[in-house]
Amino acid sequence: MRSPLALSAIVVGVLAAGCYKPPPEVLILNGNVLTVDNRTKHDWSNVEVWLNTYYRAAFSSIPAGGRMQAPLNYFVAGFGQRFNFDRMQVRDLRLTAKLPDGTPLEVKKEFEVDGLDGVLKKMNKK
Numbered sequence: 001m002r003s004p005l006a007l008s009a010i011v012v013g014v015l016a017a018g019c020y021k022p023p024p025e026v027l028i029l030n031g032n033v034l035t036v037d038n039r040t041k042h043d044w045s046n047v048e049v050w051l052n053t054y055y056r057a058a059f060s061s062i063p064a065g066g067r068m069q070a071p072l073n074y075f076v077a078g079f080g081q082r083f084n085f086d087r088m089q090v091r092d093l094r095l096t097a098k099l100p101d102g103t104p105l106e107v108k109k110e111f112e113v114d115g116l117d118g119v120l121k122k123m124n125k126k
Contacts, residue, residue, distance in 0.1 A: 024037060026038070026039075026095060026109075027049070027107060027109040029093070029109075032071050032072050032073070033070070033071055034051075034057075034071075034072060034093070035067055035069045036059070036062060036067060036069075036095065037067045038064060038067065040065075042064055043061055043062070043063050043064050043099075044097035044099065044105060045061045045098045045100075046058075046060070046097060047060070047061065047062055047068075047097040048096050048097070049075075049093070050095075050096075051072065051075045051090060051093055052083075052088070052090065052091050052093075053094075054077050055075035055076060055081075055082075055083045056075060056077075057075045062097070072085045090111075091111070093109040093111075094106065094109070095107040095108075
């Protein structure tokens with residue numbers, strides 16, 4: 001028979017696991033719109049978002065607790081080519097910025113891999 005202390009520890013563990021919320025994503029894709037969500041207590045300055053390592057969108061700053069939204073066709077490559085959501089696939093999304101003390105901030109969106117690439121990666125992890 002289990003002691004009341006062990007049972008209460010199990011109940012607390014289950015409740016704590018149920019209350020856990022993963023941290024909110026910084027880079028959120030919703031169709032043709034990217035949302036950059038700064039849920040930190042620090043302002044971000046010199047914000048650059050890179051799409052597929054070739055297309056870029058820049059924002060002067062995103063305040064603490066703020067968010068910015070941009071359609072994906074706002075992203076421009078070096079020679080003025082715009083990202084075409086209807087014909088291109090988003091494969092890589094990264095953000096760089098500076099914190100108030102000058103520390104660099106880098107965020108990379110993790111995409112789930114599907115198709116044959118996803119199956120092979122899962123098999124290699126085992």
